[in-house]
Amino acid sequence: MDANMLRYNYIVFLVIIVLFSSCGNTPKQEKEHTSPAASADTSSARAPEKAGPVKNILFFGTSLTAGLGVAPEQAFPALIQQRIDSLSLPYKVINAGLSGETSAAGKGRIDWLLRQPVAIFVLELGANDGLRGLPVKETTTNLQLIIDRVKKKYPEAKLVLAGMQMPPSMGQQYTTAFKNIYPGLAKKNHMELIPFLLQGVGGNASLNQKDGIHPTPAGHRILAENVWQKLQPEL
Structure with missing residues (x-):
């Protein structure tokens, strides 16, 4: 009886030691296994940083650029920004369009x-x-002065010129001379030329507002495409 009791007590003693050893190791094991996993999750959730500083694209123009009659986010410069963002390109569009702006007024601004x-x-x-x-x-002289000031201030800047045309009601001689302003300036100043900003929109009643001059949101989407074709290679 005494021998059995001693054997029983010895077995109980061993069980207690094993249990205490197991309980003591569990927190340490959990810490060792969970800590690296948590660290990995944190690093994987970190957003990637943009490479290089954000560069400015300055759109300098009239009410067409300003987006007269449409919401700011519907104007073609804003649509260009959306495309840039979708491609994660480091560029910021600045819309400096002003309704009624002439070349002379732009020269002063x-x-x-x-x-x-x-x-x-x-x-x-x-x-x-x-x-x-x-x-x-x-008009040609004023536009050249504006271009000269940009080139002098930022000689490394890339230049894009949006061509315009006049309606036939202005007379053939005038409309032809006016149309020729833009390819002439583009060639002289090594600028990327958008032959006609309103290509596909001008004269189309369904793509213009009631004034027949300013594009609707759908018209601005076409303008954005016209600009993007020439702007994208410069990015």
């Missing part, structure tokens, strides 16, 4: 806008000059 860095300059001016019948030579 450009220096203020050039206070911020410009990597790509998109010039969309001259339409209001043409609609007012201003001399083609005067």
Whole structure:
């Protein structure tokens, strides 16, 4: 009886030791196994950083650029920004369009806008000059002065010129001379030329607002495509 009791007590003693050893090791084991996993989850959730600084694309123009009559996010410069963002490109679009802007007025406004860095300059001016019948030579001179100021301030900036055309009601001689402003300036200044910003939109009632001049949201989507074809290779 005494021998059996001693054997029983010995077995109980061993069981207690095993249980305490197991309980003591569990927290340490859990810590060792869960900590690396938690660290891996944190690093995988971290958003990737953009490579390099964000560069500015300055759209300098008239009410067409400003998006008169449509919501700001529907104007073609905003649509260009959406495409840029979808491709994760490091560019920021600055919409410096102003309703009623002429080449002469733009000449007086450009220096203020050039206070911020410009990597790509998109010039969309001259339409209001043409609609007012201003001399083609005067418009050409003003646009060249604007281009010169951009080149002087940011000689490395890439330049894009949005071509415009006048309706036949302005007379063949004037419309031809006006149309020729843009390829001439583009060639002289090594600019990427959008032959006609309103290609596919101008004269189409369904793509213009009631004034017959300013595009609808659908029209701006076509303008964005016209611009993107020439702008994308510069990015």
